[in-house]
Amino acid sequence: MAVVFEPTKGLLDVPTHYCPGCTHGIIHRLVAESLEELGVIDKTIGVAPVGCSVLAYNYFACDMHEAAHGRAPAVATGIKRSLPDSVVFTYQGDGDLAAIGTAEIVHAAARGEKITTIFVNNCIYGMTGGQMAPTTLPGQVTETSPYGRDVKLQGHPIRVSEMLSTLDGAVYVERVSVDSVANVLKAKKAIKKAFELQIEGKGFTFVEVLSICPTNWGLSPRESIKWLQDNMIPYYPLGVKKDITQQEVK
Amino acid sequence: MAKVTFREDRCKGCGHCIAVCPVKIIEFDEKLNLKGYHPAIVKEENMGKCLGCASCARMCPDLVITVEK
Amino acid sequence: MAEKVLMKGNEAIGEAAIQAGCQCFFGYPITPQTEVAAYMSRRMPKIGRVFLQAESEVAAINMVYGAAGSGVRVMTSSSSPGVSLKQEGISYIAGAELPCVIINIVRGGPGLGGIQPAQSDYFQATKGGGHGDYRLVVYAPSSVQEMVDLIQDAFDVADIYRNPVMVMGDGMLGQMMEPVEFKEREAKQLPSKADWAATGLHGRKEHHVINSLFLQPEELEKHNEKLQKKYAEIEKNEVKYEMYNCDGDLDIVLVSYGTVSRICKNVIKMLAKEGLKVGLIRPITLWPFPKKAFEEVVDRTKYGFLSVELSCGQMVEDIELSVKGRKPVNFFGRSGGMVPSPTEIANKVKEIAGGAR
Numbered sequence: 001m002a003v004v005f006e007p008t009k010g011l012l013d014v015p016t017h018y019c020p021g022c023t024h025g026i027i028h029r030l031v032a033e034s035l036e037e038l039g040v041i042d043k044t045i046g047v048a049p050v051g052c053s054v055l056a057y058n059y060f061a062c063d064m065h066e067a068a069h070g071r072a073p074a075v076a077t078g079i080k081r082s083l084p085d086s087v088v089f090t091y092q093g094d095g096d097l098a099a100i101g102t103a104e105i106v107h108a109a110a111r112g113e114k115i116t117t118i119f120v121n122n123c124i125y126g127m128t129g130g131q132m133a134p135t136t137l138p139g140q141v142t143e144t145s146p147y148g149r150d151v152k153l154q155g156h157p158i159r160v161s162e163m164l165s166t167l168d169g170a171v172y173v174e175r176v177s178v179d180s181v182a183n184v185l186k187a188k189k190a191i192k193k194a195f196e197l198q199i200e201g202k203g204f205t206f207v208e209v210l211s212i213c214p215t216n217w218g219l220s221p222r223e224s225i226k227w228l229q230d231n232m233i234p235y236y237p238l239g240v241k242k243d244i245t246q247q248e249v250k
Numbered sequence: 251m252a253k254v255t256f257r258e259d260r261c262k263g264c265g266h267c268i269a270v271c272p273v274k275i276i277e278f279d280e281k282l283n284l285k286g287y288h289p290a291i292v293k294e295e296n297m298g299k300c301l302g303c304a305s306c307a308r309m310c311p312d313l314v315i316t317v318e319k
Numbered sequence: 320m321a322e323k324v325l326m327k328g329n330e331a332i333g334e335a336a337i338q339a340g341c342q343c344f345f346g347y348p349i350t351p352q353t354e355v356a357a358y359m360s361r362r363m364p365k366i367g368r369v370f371l372q373a374e375s376e377v378a379a380i381n382m383v384y385g386a387a388g389s390g391v392r393v394m395t396s397s398s399s400p401g402v403s404l405k406q407e408g409i410s411y412i413a414g415a416e417l418p419c420v421i422i423n424i425v426r427g428g429p430g431l432g433g434i435q436p437a438q439s440d441y442f443q444a445t446k447g448g449g450h451g452d453y454r455l456v457v458y459a460p461s462s463v464q465e466m467v468d469l470i471q472d473a474f475d476v477a478d479i480y481r482n483p484v485m486v487m488g489d490g491m492l493g494q495m496m497e498p499v500e501f502k503e504r505e506a507k508q509l510p511s512k513a514d515w516a517a518t519g520l521h522g523r524k525e526h527h528v529i530n531s532l533f534l535q536p537e538e539l540e541k542h543n544e545k546l547q548k549k550y551a552e553i554e555k556n557e558v559k560y561e562m563y564n565c566d567g568d569l570d571i572v573l574v575s576y577g578t579v580s581r582i583c584k585n586v587i588k589m590l591a592k593e594g595l596k597v598g599l600i601r602p603i604t605l606w607p608f609p610k611k612a613f614e615e616v617v618d619r620t621k622y623g624f625l626s627v628e629l630s631c632g633q634m635v636e637d638i639e640l641s642v643k644g645r646k647p648v649n650f651f652g653r654s655g656g657m658v659p660s661p662t663e664i665a666n667k668v669k670e671i672a673g674g675a676r
Contacts, residue, residue, distance in 0.1 A: 001253060001318040005304040011313065012526075018311060020287065021264030025311025043519040045389070057528045063517035065388050066530040068411050071381040074373065078385025078393070079517075081369045082343055086519050104381070107374035181270050181305045214264075221264040 010036040012061050021221025023178045023211045024053055024120065030184070031089065031118055032060060034192040038199065044087040045079050047072040049101075051093035052126040070101025073108035076115045087199060089116040095125040098134040098158050105164070112169030112203035116194045119160060122211040123232060130216030134158045137235055142216070157235065161208045165242035171203035173241040177210035179228045183238070190240075202244065210236060252302025252319040254292055260314045263287030267306035267315065273299045276306060290314070323498040328463045328488065331499050332396065332422055333358035335470035338501050341420070342391040343369040345382040347401060350434045351490040352424035355396040376401040380408030380421075387417035388529035390516030392474055396422035398490070399440050400431060403448070409483055410449030414531030416515075416546075418477035420470065421455075421485045424493035427656045435656020436490035438577055441633035444487050445606040452543050454550045456484040456557060457605040459576040463497035469603070471504060476557060478509045480549055487605065489629060491578045491658070553607055560609035562616070563587070565598035569620045570672050572598040574638050575627040576605065579659070583627055586664045595672060600624075605634075613641040622672050623647035627664055630654055647671075 007013065010032025018024045035041045044062040048054060050069035057064035067075040072090035080088045097105050097119050108115065124142055125131040132145040135157050139148040149157075165173040172194055176187035187209055194205035210232050212224035219227055240246070254276075261283060267290050268276045275296040278288040292300065302319030326334070332355050336344065344363055346356035356372065363370035369386075373379035379395050386393040397405060402423045412419060423444065427437040440448075444457045456476055460466035466488055473484040517527040533539035561580075564587050565572065575583045580601040587597045598620070600612045613624075623646035626635050632650045639648050651667040653659045 001251065003316065004252070004302050004319045005307040005315065005317040007313040007316070015260055016312065020262035021266060021311065023311055025313070026309065029311075029313065042521055045517050045519055047385070054532065057530060061520075061526055063519055063526050064528045064530075065385060065517055066415075066528065066532055067384070068381060068407055071377070071384075071408070074378040074381035075385035075388075077371070077378075078343065078345065078382035078387075079389050080385075081371060081382070082386040082389035082391045082393070083518060103374050104378055107378065181308050184308050221266060222269055225266075225269070 008032045008036050010041050010061050011059050014059065016059055017055055018052065019215045021212065021214045021224065022052070026178045026184060027118065027120055027187070027209050027211065028056065028059055030188045030191050031091065033188065034195050035062065035087070037192065038195055040087045040195070040199065043085065044089070045083070047076045047079070047088070047090040049090070049092040049096040051096045053091055053093060053120065054127065056091050070096050070099070071104055072096070072101065073104040073113070073115070073117065077108055077111070077113050080113060080115050087195065089118060089195070091118045092120065093126065094119070094121045094123065094133045094135040098160050106167070109164045109167045109170045109204045109206065112171070114198055114201055114203060116198045116205045116207070118191065119206065119208040120211045121160070121208055121236065122213040124213050124216050126213050126216055130213070137231055159236060161206065161241045164206055169204050170206060170242055171244040172197050172205040175208040175210070175236060175238050175241065177228065177233060177238055179210065179225050197245070252300040252317065253297060254300055254306060255316045256289065256291055257314050258289040258291065259284045260312050261287060261289035262312055263289060264311065265290070266309040266311070270305045270309045272303060272305060273301060275299050321501050321503060323500045325496055326463065326499050327354060327494065327496050328466060329354035329424065329493040330358045331463050331467050332470060333362065334501065335467040336394045336420065337362055337366070339471040339474040340392050341368070341394045341474065343386040343393040345371050345373050345379040345386070345393070345395050347373050347376045347379050347397065349398045349401040351426055351493050352396050352398045352422065354493070355422060376404035377407065380405040380412070383419050384408055384412050384415070384417060387412060387419045388415065388517050390512040390518055394420040394422065396424070398424045399426050399428050402440060402443070406443070406449035409455065410451050410453060411531050412483045413453035413455070414451060415529050416481040417483070417529065418481050419483050420473045420477055421483055423485055423487045425487060425489050427654065433656045434490065436578065436629060436658065437654060437656060438489055438579070438629040439631070439633065439654060440487065441605065441630055444485055445608070445637070453546060454553070454606055456482060456553060458484070458486045459603060459605050460486065460488055460492065461577055461580045461601065463492065463495065464499050466492060467499050467501060475507050475509065480553055482549065482553070489577050557604060558607045558609050558611070559603035560612045561601040561603060562612055563599040563601065565600070565616050567619070568596065569598045569616060570595045571622045571668055572600055572616050572620045572624050573627055574600045574602070574624055574634065576602045577629070579627055579629055582659065582661055583664065585661045586668065589661055589665050590668060595668065597668060608637045608641065610641040613638070617642060617645050620646060623649065625649045625651060625668060625671060627659070628652040629658065
């Protein structure tokens, strides 16, 4: 018998701290598999955020930096400018990237930094216990929007992929989801492509991954998947938001 | 002929694999693992039905599953 | 010997860093240090190095963190309000034990303050402007030449101790032009960065992690103890100061750093003509503070010490901790960008010493 599927060498063989059913683990795997398949683990440097994935540096087999909250794109800029032949990625959640780190992500994209950002959107602050995030949906109940997010008071969610796709420095922006096997495969393809374009020196690449938070949503892992499909995908439509390689074809 | 192997002590019992298995052969073990979860397993008598599609492994957040075919 | 050239302080800062092997510079415009970034933007690309104007001081210091963690020599530069914004990053850099050089060309505060010279960031620089138990080595040059020399030392000291080093000049020093010589420096034997820098594995077995997070209290305490041991080493080895006119019996000893110390030297000459014997302790490292300089004169100064600052007495506490109550510690300062005249300082000395003889 041949091995059809085995754990990637891009991740260290250690258990993670993530809650049962949390899809961070899937997204970690997709990043690590992409690096492995592209043969670049040896020259990759990752940047972990502050949030649930703060300890990502314990899981990825490549060299890692742990950044301050929201600052990962600036840290990654410093790394890539110092070591231009390396492959550099940031792995950030929605509080980290879309609230406190908005300036850093927008300007890294605008500069066309040759880095890849994996943006995990689960509509909530996970690590601190389920507070409202910039991506929290209208009406969604969180610890700090106990009556549901009222857009009149708390503003509207940010569609980060759409926003970044307006910037000339961003060469590839796609929103994917890990709610089903088919979508996981699509997510993998997007992440791998983002790294390929970085390696080709094209510019800033960005993959937003819709993810679940069973613990803070107060749902079971399976109910969470359904909640993502019913609520998140309609608000955050999946698909390629920008791809200069396609535009070149046109 | 295919085979799935679960590293049961890594399993957090989330059930993503159970939900996506096309031949519905994955179930929770009655026993608890080291972490205190009921881990996902495939009973020996059901292994023959495994397609080796690796859907379970692709949805597993914890790299519990290896698939051979 | 290299030739002397006439240079503006801020531009000399840039050239000194380049000659010290600074590979990356990340800046953001703010008066009165913007010429540092402008100089780097002209020079760095021409020699194949990195200049980048960040979107904020916050981003700039985090770029420094990334570059320092990648094992290259890196510098950033700013002025007071901008350095406040950098404090988060500085704390992380100190926590992760990364070497880098930070320039602060100080202007008046608090808040937006003004853009004229001041020394009111003394507390921030020497007592830890960010969170946590950490220290910066802080150099306070008093001339453009000394600033150039100290910047080159700063890169070495940063590498030796894996610690951020600040070079703090006041706005006057950044804006003035003085002749300066970029001396040929002996190559120092510095510790290798290969055993910690996150450069990509390139065949290495263990991955390197640049990090300041220690969730286990035992581990964080151990890390803090390691840092404290390092700071004790720095206090032992890296103190720098100048003693001027401090021989024999003294009426009073001025304590002053940066450009104000130059005014103090004139005051000392003025007062000598009036029969007063005045010395000067000039701290060159603000941290570690040159406590031992005070031991040398404390028994010989009749009226004690006078701290002369472009701030409201921020250095007085450090002087008191060095003098330990043995002699009085007085204060004279101007703030907000006002610079004291020699006569003002001399009058204060005479007031303390009970008039001229």
